[in-house]
Amino acid sequence: MRHLRLAAALLLVVLLPLAVSAADGKAAAAPAKAKAPAAPPPAPPNITASMAKGGCKAFAALVAASPDALSTFQSAADGGMTAFCPTDDAMRAFVPTYKNLTADGKASLLLFHAVPVYYSLRSLKSNNGVMNTLATDGSAKNFNFTVQNEGDKVTIKTDASDGVARIKDTVYDKDPIAIYAVDTVLEPVELFEPAESPAPAPAPVADAPKASKSKKASHRHVADAPGPAGDDAPPADQRKSSKKNDAAAGASCLRWLAALPVAVAVAAALA
Template sequence: MRGSPLAAAAAFLFVAVLLPLASAATSGGSGKAAAAPAAAKAKAPAAPPNITALMSKGGCKSFASLVSKSPDALSTFQSAVEGGVTAFCPTDDALRPFMPSYRNLSADGKASLLLFHAVPVYYTLRSLKSNNGPMNTLATDGGSRGYNFTVQNVGDQVSIRTEASDAAARVRSTVYDRDPVAIYAVDAVLEPVELFEPAEAPAPAPAPAADAPRASTRARGHRPRHVADAPGPAADDAAPADQRKNAKKNVAGPRPRWLAAITASAVAVAAALV
């Protein structure tokens, strides 16, 4: 039995129109489902840089090891990376002679020293060259403690000076520079004055011989007078003028008074005998 024309038309419509639409909808949905994880993966934030690993690769392996062994310093460095940080890591050659002093510090002192080598701001080398003056460090602790150093620039040379050292540490190379992290290798350990004695001021240079005051002719020809009865200045002109005057009065004054007393007694005796 042959089908009716209406049934044949319905079958044709399903095969020619509805079936392709259903296939397209199915394939499109699966494509979107497959693309969703890829898009989510592309938008995932990048992991923060490992600052100690970067230091190690840049010639500061020993300093990076000290940071890794200090829980307080390591956690502070890792937290600072997200907000921006500039670290100054001493090279292995610079840190080696300082290690005996480092071992004598307490655990808190070691952490403070390590954190003293970084500032909580991202600085390119160019911006460092335009910033002269004191800077807070990660050891400053919100301003409740000092732990500041001073950046000084002479030409293209960036130097860091502290009150505990008479020589400045100089930036030798750029280890890493990508916002928000910058790391620079320095040729000396940064010593905070809060942990180490301040550097001694250099002694003033002696005055030239021509500028030195000359002794007077009287002083050169004068020989000190010996005083046997009491210790004191070797010469009268070694004491102030008013003291010399009083001394002369005290030495020469008693003789007339004793003579007058003796004379009066003699007169009285003679009168009694008469």
């Protein structure tokens, strides 16, 4: 009996550590099985709702009313997109022009306001140049514009306008989507007449070379200088007096000639 108790005690000493080690192993394995699944990526924002909140309600409403434009905007949002929505002030004057476009023209105009690449404002400033838009369809429909800096501002230039559109505010900026409010509607040259280039200023007419003083003097008419008076010519004032005396002498001779016939007649009568 005593031997049995001793054997049981020895067995307990051997088996107890093994049981404790197994329990610890199970406890350590339990947290691995309870690991939570990775959270799914956040859903892209509602493009039109974000535009409306950023002061582009009129433009957002036009996008929402165009099935083609809306579906293209939503598809582009998954892969990355930068949109430029005109403010309500900019759209107010443009709506009559928009209504005169065809359905395809309206969709193209709306898609012309986004590029299929995500650009933060900082990266946009360093990536100036020509960009394709969501409206670009191969070489048949270019629908591109030019991004350039103007001081600290980012501007967008199209061939259909003399001016530029300027980014006013950042509406939404979280990779892979950025939305910026611009102060002018972007007009693609595919839908509107290209802006006329200003006529070059006429070239200045070169002034005729001025004649030198020596040439001017040679062309100036110089009156002939009076020749020297003769030695026997009287002074000018004396010439005037001699003319008067000659006239008086002539008159006296005429009176004597007129009286001569009368004197002859008197003499004959007395004879």
